[in-house]
Amino acid sequence: xxxxxxxxxxxxxxxxxxxxxxxxxxxxxxxxxxxYGFTTMLLRILEEEKPSHVLVAFDAxxxxxxxxxxxxxKGGRQKTPPELSEQFPLLRELLDAFQIKHYQxxxxxxxxxxxxxxxxxxxxxxxxxxxxxxxxLLQLVSEKIDVSVTKKGISDVMNYTPDTLKEDMEISPDQxxxxxxxxxDKSDNIPGVPGxxxxxAVKLLKEYQTLENLYDHLDEVSGKKLKENxxxxxxxxxxSKDLATINQSSPIEISVKDTLYDGYDATNLRNLFGExxxxxxxxxxSGDEEADVESTTLExxxxxxxxxxxxxxxxxxxxxxxxxxxxxxxxxQMIGAxxxxxxxxFFIPIDVFKESTAFKRWAEDSSKKKYVFDAKKITVLLxxxxxxxxxxxxxxxxxxxxxxxxxxxxDIPAISxxxxxxxxxxxxxxxxxxxxKGLPDEEDKWIEHIVRKTTMIYELKKxxxxxxxxxxxxxxxxxxxxxxxxxxxxxxxxGVKVDSSRLVEMGKELTERxxxxxxxxxxxxxxxxxxxxxxxxxxxxxxxxxLPAIKKTKTGYSTSADVLEQLQGKHPIIEKxxxxxxxxxLDSTYIAGLLREVFKxxxxxxxRFNQALTQTGRLSSIDPNLQNIPIRIEEGRKIxxxxxxxxxxxxxxxxxxxQIELRVLAHIAEDEKLQAAFQQDKDxxxxxxxxxxxxxxxxxxxxxxxxxKAVNFGIVYGISDYGLSQSLGITRKEAKKFIERYLESxxxxxxxxxxxxxxxxxDGFVTTIMNRRRYLPDITSRNFNVRSFAERTAMNTPxxxxxxxxxxxxxxxxxxxxxEAEVKARLLLQVHDELILEVPEEEVDKISDLVAEVMENxxxxxxxxxxxxxxxxxxxxAK
DNA sequence: TCATCCACGC
DNA sequence: GACGTACGTGGATGAT
Numbered sequence: 007x008x009x010x011x012x013x014x015x016x017x018x019x020x021x022x023x024x025x026x027x028x029x030x031x032x033x034x035x036x037x038x039x040x041x042y043g044f045t046t047m048l049l050r051i052l053e054e055e056k057p058s059h060v061l062v063a064f065d066a067x068x069x070x071x072x073x074x075x076x077x078x079x080k081g082g083r084q085k086t087p088p089e090l091s092e093q094f095p096l097l098r099e100l101l102d103a104f105q106i107k108h109y110q111x112x113x114x115x116x117x118x119x120x121x122x123x124x125x126x127x128x129x130x131x132x133x134x135x136x137x138x139x140x141x142x143l144l145q146l147v148s149e150k151i152d153v154s155v156t157k158k159g160i161s162d163v164m165n166y167t168p169d170t171l172k173e174d175m176e177i178s179p180d181q182x183x184x185x186x187x188x189x190x191d192k193s194d195n196i197p198g199v200p201g202x203x204x205x206x207a208v209k210l211l212k213e214y215q216t217l218e219n220l221y222d223h224l225d226e227v228s229g230k231k232l233k234e235n236x237x238x239x240x241x242x243x244x245x246s247k248d249l250a251t252i253n254q255s256s257p258i259e260i261s262v263k264d265t266l267y268d269g270y271d272a273t274n275l276r277n278l279f280g281e282x283x284x285x286x287x288x289x290x291x292s293g294d295e296e297a298d299v300e301s302t303t304l305e306x307x308x309x310x311x312x313x314x315x316x317x318x319x320x321x322x323x324x325x326x327x328x329x330x331x332x333x334x335x336x337x338x339q340m341i342g343a344x345x346x347x348x349x350x351x352f353f354i355p356i357d358v359f360k361e362s363t364a365f366k367r368w369a370e371d372s373s374k375k376k377y378v379f380d381a382k383k384i385t386v387l388l389x390x391x392x393x394x395x396x397x398x399x400x401x402x403x404x405x406x407x408x409x410x411x412x413x414x415x416x417d418i419p420a421i422s423x424x425x426x427x428x429x430x431x432x433x434x435x436x437x438x439x440x441x442x443k444g445l446p447d448e449e450d451k452w453i454e455h456i457v458r459k460t461t462m463i464y465e466l467k468k469x470x471x472x473x474x475x476x477x478x479x480x481x482x483x484x485x486x487x488x489x490x491x492x493x494x495x496x497x498x499x500x501g502v503k504v505d506s507s508r509l510v511e512m513g514k515e516l517t518e519r520x521x522x523x524x525x526x527x528x529x530x531x532x533x534x535x536x537x538x539x540x541x542x543x544x545x546x547x548x549x550x551x552x553l554p555a556i557k558k559t560k561t562g563y564s565t566s567a568d569v570l571e572q573l574q575g576k577h578p579i580i581e582k583x584x585x586x587x588x589x590x591x592l593d594s595t596y597i598a599g600l601l602r603e604v605f606k607x608x609x610x611x612x613x614r615f616n617q618a619l620t621q622t623g624r625l626s627s628i629d630p631n632l633q634n635i636p637i638r639i640e641e642g643r644k645i646x647x648x649x650x651x652x653x654x655x656x657x658x659x660x661x662x663x664x665q666i667e668l669r670v671l672a673h674i675a676e677d678e679k680l681q682a683a684f685q686q687d688k689d690x691x692x693x694x695x696x697x698x699x700x701x702x703x704x705x706x707x708x709x710x711x712x713x714x715k716a717v718n719f720g721i722v723y724g725i726s727d728y729g730l731s732q733s734l735g736i737t738r739k740e741a742k743k744f745i746e747r748y749l750e751s752x753x754x755x756x757x758x759x760x761x762x763x764x765x766x767x768x769d770g771f772v773t774t775i776m777n778r779r780r781y782l783p784d785i786t787s788r789n790f791n792v793r794s795f796a797e798r799t800a801m802n803t804p805x806x807x808x809x810x811x812x813x814x815x816x817x818x819x820x821x822x823x824x825x826e827a828e829v830k831a832r833l834l835l836q837v838h839d840e841l842i843l844e845v846p847e848e849e850v851d852k853i854s855d856l857v858a859e860v861m862e863n864x865x866x867x868x869x870x871x872x873x874x875x876x877x878x879x880x881x882x883x884a885k
Numbered sequence: 886t887c888a889t890c891c892a893c894g895c
Numbered sequence: 896g897a898c899g900t901a902c903g904t905g906g907a908t909g910a911t
Binding site: 536538539540541542561590591594595598599616619620621622624626627628629630631633634719720722723724725726728729732789790791792794795798799802806838 | 896897898899900901902903904905906907908909
């Protein structure tokens with residue numbers, strides 16, 4: 007088999023990758039986009055071309071021999087952005103990990119190295135492929151040498167052979183330099199001949215083949231001006247030819263044989279990918295696709311399966327984990343536990359630890375430090391055996407989330423691989439996925455996996471802590487998220503009592519009304535169809551009934567509420583459909599959905615708060631989602647009547663922050679006008695209307711207030727002019743004007759918005775009051791939409807995220823104070839800016855005061871925080 | 886099983 | 896001008 011050599015123009019490809027990809031950085035804040043792009047290209051080439059030899063050539067230094075002929079060579083070039091230059095060392099590291107030779111030569115450009123080596127290879131009869139973003143290299147094209155030039159981005163390449171070159175550019179490889187001699191090259195500052203562009207140059211070369219021949223027959227050239235230019239710039243043309251000519255006899259110290267490529271070291275590469283945060287590329291490292299092969303090649307570990315627990319197992323700090331295959335740790339079966347400490351690695355069967363008093367003593371002893379993954383989960387799981395847990399001093403899940411919330415996989419194997427630890431398989435590989443998920447037959451296999459995971463917790467603690475310390479986020483973990491996890495764990499385990507019969511009753515009523523509505527709709531439509539299917543509803547409305555179609559979706563007509571609302575009054579069917587949709591939602595999601603989630607044992611709902619998901623730091627709630635129980639529409643709000651205290655004579659108590667985000671904005675932006683409004687406890691939407699419309703309070707109409715409210719809403723949620731136009735039903739232009747007027751009224755807010763975007767561009771991330779981070783690589787995107795989105799995110803995340811920080815602080819403090827006061831009242835739920843508690847009737851007054859006091863003083867801002875507290879027999883009545 | 890559409894909350 | 900636009904969860908449908 008003949009040799010195949012790949013020659014890569016390193017600088018050119020790095021530049022291409024850098025500008026083609028958003029300014030990604032890894033979790034250490036190091037920019038990696040060029041390296042990432044380069045890597046994807048390398049992986050693709052290695053896979054597709056299967057080369058025997060590879061060389062990456064780099065430019066060296068600022069000046070080359072070309073500057074001796076023409077000192078303006080490459081003059082006027084923008085200097086390499088620092089975000090890119092800092093990636094070159096990484097690039098070399100990457101190539102080393104790939105075990106690919108790279109080379110640079112003082113005074114010469116990458117082109118010359120490539121030209122020289124390719125010439126040697128050609129003489130030896132090798133097949134050569136050159137890869138670059140620069141068309142200059144096309145002069146090397148020959149029978150044996152292909153040149154691939156990136157077209158757009160880095161993955162889109164055009165491969166040139168002598169034939170395709172002819173076809174595409176109508177010239178031969180030799181003529182590439184003549185072409186450039188005539189045309190010049192703006193980016194290299196090569197002059198060429200004025201007035202001669204691509205078209206003219208090609209025409210001339212077709213007729214005279216070479217530059218020399220052209221000048222020999224100069225008098226035959228038609229066109230007075232053209233002839234004059236050619237005559238006057240003959241020197242320029244020949245110098246340009248000189249400059250454009252690649253030196254194929256550079257004094258390189260390597261030869262083709264040195265470029266031997268013998269495959270990469272998968273382990274090294276995986277480690278580097280881990281450091282760089284290229285988790286998405288891990289799977290493309292060959293060897294990885296055969297996961298089973300890898301599993302058998304994982305180095306064996308030493309561990310002990312414990313039959314009975316004795317006190318002396320617990321010395322020093324321990325990593326501890328309980329494995330459960332399904333998501334819902336409130337009800338699903340536990341598989342086993344594992345403990346790793348200075349003594350060794352241990353697997354502990356469930357039955358062994360749940361009955362062990364030694365274990366319980368250890369778990370509940372706050373002086374025995376534990377490292378865990380997902381403290382909240384562990385709290386709930388142990389609680390199922392009536393075991394408490396104290397002394398958790400590290401949580402891998404929360405640490406990973408805080409380091410970079412945008413990672414979408416925060417399980418132990420994923421984190422481990424990201425941080426360069428590869429002695430672990432992914433859960434899917436061990437347990438399978440989907441319907442096939444389960445314990446593998448071989449017991450050792452899954453036991454070992456569990457032990458390995460716990461080992462990772464033990465080993466990663468230091469690394470993660472260093473990372474957090476570097477970001478000044480240790481407090482965020484240890485003073486906020488970790489204590490909160492325990493509070494949340496108790497809330498989840500406590501659950502919320504549900505009056506199922508009330509739900510059933512409401513369900514019956516709804517079913518009746520739905521049936522009637524459905525019939526009425528079919529009557530009006532003149533036929534039966536599936537009313538729940540937008541795909542079937544569309545044609546009925548917009549074809550059969552000939553209503554004007556306002557919006558389309560990918561698959562047909564849009565029948566969303568905002569479309570239907572615009573059709574209201576045009577046909578009686580519309581309001582029936584709207585009502586049907588609303589009631590159907592209530593029935594399926596809130597009645598049936600909630601009933602499904604009620605635990606039989608205690609008639610309670612135990613939601614799970616996801617503490618490591620949202621990009622802003624808010625919590626989310628699943629199975630069921632208790633953060634979106636209806637409230638705006640009365641019919642829906644009644645659902646809340648089914649949420650009741652767990653004991654007779656107790657009350658539900660709700661405490662919500664009033665305008666917390668706008669208060670946070672007033673604080674962060676230091677806007678005196680906003681601050682004053684809050685200090686005087688003004689109605690903020692009315693105040694905004696006064697400021698934006700320049701009217702006095704009494705002249706604020708309800709419409710003005712509505713619009714001001716929408717603008718405030720937009721500020722809080724970071725919506726665009728488009729978003730505002732949608733919510734107000736006005737044009738985008740008008741919306742833009744509104745926003746502009748808002749910013750005119752609150753100049754400090756405008757400054758804040760400007761500054762935060764600039765800071766995000768500089769740092770690559772934004773932070774909240776408690777130093778939570780959100781990375782915004784898209785902020786440097788050259789795509790307007792992508793960039794705009796990132797900019798709005800930069801403005802909005804500190805606001806929303808800080809509000810999330812504040813209520814979390816309040817929850818920790820409130821939990822502490824409730825326990826300290828030895829009252830029975832307890833937290834049940836958090837809904838972003840609101841806390842729900844259940845309280846014995848006799849404690850209501852005291853707790854109302856306490857909750858308000860704690861929430862209002864969770865943090866000291868330049869504006870007061872205001873909390874409204876209310877209570878009642880059900881959640882509905884606590885309004 | 887997955888994508889799409891729709892709708893609820895903050 | 897840029898064509899997709901706050902964050903989430905969940906149900907129903909329909910194609911795979």
